[in-house]
Amino acid sequence: MYLLIPGRHQLLTQFQFRYIQGLIQNGLENEKDVFGKPIGSRQKIEAVLFAVTSANHSNTRRNPLPFYLRAITIEAFGNELDVPTYMYGIDDVGYVPNFAAYTLKRIQHDSEGQFQCTPANTVVICSTPVLNMYHHLGFTILPAELQDIATWKHHTAMPWDVVEQIAKSNQWQTDPFVQQHMHASAFTVWKKYRRGEKVQMLFRDAMISSDGDLTETRDYNVYVRQMDDIAEMKYHDTAQYIQPGRIGDIGCAVGSWIKLACKDERLRESDFYGIEVSRYLYVLCQQRKENGEFVNPFVFFSQKNAVTGLVFEPNSMNTIHTSSLTHEIESYGSRTDLLQFIQNRYAELAPGGVWINRDVVGPENKDQTVYLWLNDTDGSNNDPYKLIEDKTAFSHYLAELSTYARFLRLARDFRHKEGYVLNYTTATINNKNYVITSLRNAMEFLSRKDYTDNWQSEMHETFCFWDYSEWKSHLQQAGFTIHPSSKAFTNDWIVNNRWKGKTELFTLNNKELEPLDYPVTTMFLIGVKA
Template sequence: MYLLFPGRHHLLTRYQKEYLLQLVKHGLSEVLDVFGNPLAVSKPPTAIIFAVTSANHNNTRRNPLPLYQRAMMIQDFSRELSLPSYVIPIDDIGLSPNFASYTIKKIEVETELKLSLTPENTIVLCSTPVANLYLSLGYRILPVEKNPGSKLSFHAKLPWEELEEIVSKAKEYKNNQKQSNLERESKCLDSDISFDHLEGLLQNLDPACIRLWKDYRLFEKVDMLFSDSLIGDDGDLTESRDYNTYVREMDNIAELKFEETKPFVKPGRIGDIGCAVGSWIKLVCQESNYTESDFYGVEIARHLYQLCEQIKENGEFSNPNIFFIRRNAVSGNVFPKMSMNTIHTSSLTHEIESYGGRSQLLAFLQNRYEELVYGGVWINRDVLGPEDKEKEVFVWMEENSSTNHGRSPKDFPNFKEYLDSLSTKERFFQFQRDFRKEEGYVLRTASISVDGIEYERMKLKDICEYISKKDYTDNWESEMHESFCFWSFREWKENLESIGFKISPNSNQYRNEWLVQNRYEGKVKLFSSQSENPNNGSELIPLDFPVTHMLMLAEK
């Protein structure tokens, strides 16, 4: 009789070991099933199958360990069980009512049809609601940590609860250490949580689990993942982004990014942080100047990282020395200090400011400085704000393109179609309601009529934020979190120079003329005035659309 034990298996507990040992020693006839009835199975257990779910995910709060580490721990854990054990990887397929049947089929495929699990030859061990999916297929369930019966109660902590308690105690320890250091007026704080600090919290974990987590410093890794305010539970900056659209947009401008940055890339060790699907690296490594260089693509978004690995496996990169790393470049250094000749980022720093805040952006700048060799360069291509971004301007917006006819979002199949039905001015007021509302931002405007024409008076940075985002209706929710105009070119230079960077004279700010011609002209007009309340059109002074992007070459 097979025992199927599905789960993510990032931690294994002493209770789980004891439970399995009892099944091996005393058999399956008297043990209580999920309903509280004796299982009444006379056949003894012959093997245990650990179905490791979310096997293709790692380096996130929800799934901190890669598959190979979980498999190592399970094999070590199983030595005392005195029966064969199998570790079968089960990819994540999201919330699906077919997950149990998918798992059974996956086990069959992964074992080349050697393990065919049926309700007649398999008992499932599961303490979570996932058990209901197996029940619906006719499998009998042993509840492990859960008390038998309909009540959701447990006589032992679930592994995830053990992990959360460890993280909570680690955070408490760090806060106490920080306070102690402040009291001693110390300027240094070791933020790592070492194994020694946690040893008293681990009495419920199996020795195999403790050995792996200690040897691979996994407590420190999990402490970092749970402390990171920038990244979500599944390791992404934002859960609202449509990555299919995002990848297409990144690929469409890959050639532009490459041509703009190519003259400044220095051979040697070259890193692309926020590499998306590796398009920039693919173009650079084709150049003869970089045949002896090593390339490192860094991506935190799980979906994009997986695409990078797939593209590499497909043989689409001309240089074999290309390595992809899934890591958060804000929490610390991605590369060893004083090791990189070139670091490239594109459309990344504004996301750090938007999702992580100013302190995280400043930490990111410092980390890049530390990673470069002397003479190395950080090539940062991104959006930026105008120099006089706090200046008040008068804005005319077109109103004739509306097809909305007073309908609300609920009258449309999706929010994109609602946004597309609005004129430029109508969409602005939707933008005003949505832009960074979760962050507490208030976009203030005042309407004013001049010679019978209505204008909106606001800060220049606010209208720049709107016109830069107004046409991205398919990713509206994600775009509403992102701030483009937080620093001007001068402010960027000042902050980089304060760290120690020297700004190359080849750095520049510019206006994307395609955007002006295709997105701005005829839709929006900008004016300034010497008067706060101009009485006629002659008092309004037309303004050009300001800069939109920068190429910043920060040298060490």
């Protein structure tokens, strides 16, 4: 008879050890299942199997420990038991109703047929709703910490309760609750590898979701394709300013910029460090490295958040590159987070080092009132507020709206959850309709009106909170000198392909409309550490 224990196993408890050891020594004959039914089995327990779920996830609030640290803990834990212990990593495959069946098949495959778990030879230990999946497959479920399945009340602390206590404890290693419940095998690993401090940092991070992403609404297939499509242009813009040595790309997405930099003969002796907060993108970076896509072997990727602290050693980096990142910090975090991010980059650079930041930028005079003409004949004006759940259908619907109707939709959706109100009025002048609003609001619309594939994600993001002068000022306040090649500019491709014929800007002077040039869209800002 086998004992199967599915779970993420970020931490093991003293109760778990006593419970499992008691089953091994005393058998199952006098035990009751989660429904109070006597088990009555006299079969001897021959092995304990740990199914470690989310084995491919780490460095997030939900999964702070990588699989190898969980495996070290389980191995030490199992060495104290009276029967052999085995562990098998089960990758996260998203929500599937038959995940239990998938787990059993993975164990059978990874054990090369040694363990074919069935209700006849295996009892499952589980005290969370996951047990229902195994119960539906006919397995007997032992309750462990579970006291009442009707209320999901537990009679002792669960492993995650201990993790949460560590996250909020000032001195977790001496915390009485932690000492009472945490098994020595877990304590040793958490202390040696400084997991307590890591967990506290992850739990403090309000920007990132529990699974390690900035946003849960972004379509990463679309996002990655967009990043790859413009990677060569971005590298061409930045190449001449890169200082050889230690080169970091923060928000590296799928490593496209680093991949191009590795081919640069001038940088052949450099080390490259890609930092990506999104678990999904970080995994793709690692896959690309395993595929041999980087010609320089000295490429290292880490999943970290560069807002909450330094991601490189102080005074260690010759070049730091960021692209289309800093506006996301303002969008998903706060102004304080953005200012801290700027200060962190200054601290990480060696003297003479450069931070190359390419991002969107707000227009000068962004509070000025403008008259915005929007084409209302280039698409449908029918029901711009329609609700559509399917992402593909929603994207097609948005693409078919006229420029004017799409503005109406954005005015309602834009940063609504963040409490932003996009104020505007309308007027008819010389038989043409205009939207009257601030230049900032006009540019927030123009800058993402064509992002129909990723609309829900883009509606959380603000591009125009600082103009170029404000950006320079904040970098200078952090200690940077601004490189003379820095600039803000209007992307001609955007003007010619997305704006002309669809929108025009005007100001009102003496009751007459005067054309306004299209404002800047992009900045190329290079901060130098003296």
